[in-house]
Ligand SMILES: CC(=O)N[C@H]1[C@@H](OP(=O)(O)OP(=O)(O)OC[C@H]2O[C@@H](n3ccc(=O)[nH]c3=O)[C@H](O)[C@@H]2O)O[C@H](CO)[C@@H](O)[C@@H]1O
């Protein structure tokens with residue numbers, strides 16, 4: 001078992017490059033299945049979720065090679081039509097393989113996906129959309145048995161909620177379906193645009209990705225491509241949160257600032273000095289942070305639910321009361337209890353979290369409850385006095401490329417250690 005150990009507080013200073021986006025790399029890796037052929041994917045982050053996606057591609061018969069941050073996939077050799085349950089459970093994005101697989105195979109079997117436990121995460125919107133595109137879905141005991149009898153066909157699909165994963169699944173299934181597909185109330189996240197740009201680079205006909213209605217005209221086949229994954233906007237928000245929490249000054253490079261339009265004002269309102277360049281952001285934390293009223297998580301372009309936990313972590317030491325309203329997931333405040341172990345004052349009532357700023361956080365033994373919750377504990381640990389030990393690091397590794405190395409380059413005292421169960425430090 002591994003844990004992260006932080007000796008704080010330390011102001012962060014320096015420059016850092018942000019790595020490629022998990023939530024973009026994963027659907028693109030699924031998209032590499034379409035039509036066969038080769039995809040060379042650059043800026044593909046080294047994350048355990050990406051490893052799981054590569055394992056799925058290999059199990060399906062594709063050849064996959066990684067050289068540094070470039071991954072080459074050849075899906076001509078796809079032979080299998082079933083993803084084993086253990087791999088499906090590794091992450092949420094395993095479900096976006098479904099849209100790509102039904103475009104290649106007449107009979108596909110997989111189970112329900114895993115991923116962070118943030119409350120119920122049904123896939124009803126994915127299933128009903130794929131049914132409209134011509135997939136016959138039989139769901140028994142958690143297994144999805146999917147058949148395509150007369151090929152996929154375009155459809156006018158109205159999503160009841162702009163689900164990111166459902167929009168991706170529809171796009172993946174529709175690009176080589178017969179005819180036109182319209183997605184109404186589509187998700188507009190930058191990762192949707194990145195997936196569309198990857199597919200377009202392979203010859204797909206997609207219009208208006210990133211808007212509420214997306215149009216796709218099916219093509220007979222796609223060709224090989226070389227594509228670069230977009231930067232991770234949530235990792236960027238995490239680095240900025242850590243700088244704010246520690247009163248440091250850092251520059252994050254290789255970012256797309258326009259993807260963070262709903263997030264950057266929160267740092268400004270908290271009193272941070274921000275300089276936004278073409279592909280970099282400099283942040284300087286103030287002596288004393290101010291609380292920020294009413295941060296409501298919403299589908300893009302609203303404030304991202306994935307940034308809620310890291311931003312909450314720095315606001316625990318802001319003077320005054322900050323209020324969060326989490327509207328996307330029912331149970332995404334698990335980190336709050338762990339932050340309170342470090343001295344934070346957070347009260348949760350349903351969708352609302354009330355954060356009363358405290359003067360100081362103190363190091364403690366805490367547990368990463370999920371990916372972004374774990375990142376929030378790292379942010380808090382960097383600002384806290386004394387030693388913070390974070391267990392269940394596996395959640396953090398799903399979405400952050402060596403988080404300890406990243407913060408060490410900015411001057412933090414942070415390490416990873418392997419512990420045996422008998423040496424585990426009690427949480428008291
Ligand atoms: C791998 C990936 O890209 N994950 C992101 C993706 O997750 P994911 O694609 O799972 O998120 P969705 O946008 O689908 O889910 C948002 C909400 O819609 C509900 N829903 C979704 C699908 C469905 O069929 N039925 C249904 O009710 C979910 O339970 C949730 O309450 O978008 C989320 C919202 O921005 C982010 O937090 C995740 O980091």
Ligand SMILES: C=C(OP(=O)(O)O)C(=O)O
Pocket residue numbers: 022023091092093114115116306371372399
């Ligand atoms: C919730 C997240 O990921 P996933 O949907 O893969 O669980 C996330 O990236 O914050």
